[in-house]
Amino acid sequence: MGYFLRVCAIAVLVLFIGGLALFARSPLEPVAFTPPASAAFAENNRLSTLKTYLHDVGVGPEDVVKGPNGLFYTAYMDGRIVCFGLRDGEPDPSTIREFVNTGGRPLGMQFDGAGNLIVADAFKGLLSVAASGEISVLVHYDNELNLRFIDDVDVAEDGTIWFSDVSTRFGLHDYIYDLLEASATGRLLSYSPASGELKVRASGLYFANGVSLGPDDSWVLVNETGASRVTRLWLKGPKAGVQDVFIDNLPGMPDNISFNGSDTFWLAIPALRSKEIDLLAPYPLIRKLLGGLPANMLVPSSDLGFALGLSLDGAVKFNLQSHDGRYHTVTSVNEYDGQLWLGSLAMPSIAVLPVPQAE
Secondary structure: OHHHHHHHHHHHHHHHHHHHHHHHHOOOOOOOOOOOOOOOOOOOOOOOOOEEEOOOOOOOOOOEEEOOOOOEEEEOOOOEEEEEOEEOOEEOHHHOEEEEEOOOOEEEEEEOOOOOEEEEEOOOEEEEEOOOOOEEEEEOOOOOOOOOOEEEEEEOOOOOEEEEEOOOOOOOOOHHHHHHHOOOOEEEEEEOOOOOOEEEEEEEEOOEEEEEEOHHHOEEEEEEHHHOEEEEEEOOOOOOOOEEEEEOOOOEOOOOEEEOOOOOEEEEOOOEOOHHHHHOOOOHHHHHHHOOOOHHHHOOOOOOEEEEEEOOOOOEEEEEEEOOOOOOOEEEEEEEOOEEEEEEOOOOOEEEEEOOOOO
């Protein structure tokens, strides 16, 4: 009996010391939160008809955008932005070339009216890349607003650049800590190239991510990945300055969002909500201890392909899924000329499929 008690005492001591070590190491300042309810979406395999291209050019083509020159652009984990043309409506491998290397991690991208590629770079800031490949830093990370993780971008007709900053606490390499902490320090910002004015337009966002302007730039959407919702900020009309919810209670954690210029917003969902994080929502101390573990140990894996098409009032028009793992962790969906172009942080390829029939 004495031996058993000694073993138990040693085990408790080891656990206590281990807990103290995790607590001391953890950068988290977690808060209790209430997980959102998750709407039920019927499973399907409507993404299974996609085709993949640009195999093994690089890893993690998060976004795919079409330039004014008719070429398509995507960016990789190693900092390269490559462009390519089409042959018979499909990406032509013989046309692939490196456009530029930012030396950082380019994520969301969009062209402005002058033909410059505006890039949200997780490490370098908000960039403008001229057609010649010359890179200009529009917004540095060492500014007075404590920007840490610029993620996505869209450009208004008047040239104003709208972009998201995921968190004032964590960057790309340890983004999972922001989801665990739930402190909601993300922001939506705007930058005017004409005046150089940088403004915070919305704050208190739970992992601010994808950004897309609405019809006539009358409002702007920003995804809150950690809250599984899309938030809207009105820019014009009687509601100007009002912030409301465009869609919430999503079953997954939205990444980028894009507008097809007519009647549909395409929402990429790389993963379903984390059951573990939601289960621990009322227990900040446990999440504090988990924050003592390396970030890469906490990132969940997913083989789900998932994207939604939303109407102008936030209703679901398209529910596109695949469960075979062939193309998963979808981070962007952009519509061009009757085709959907998909990017992914995890895949070594891009994917394309025709715009499906409305459900």
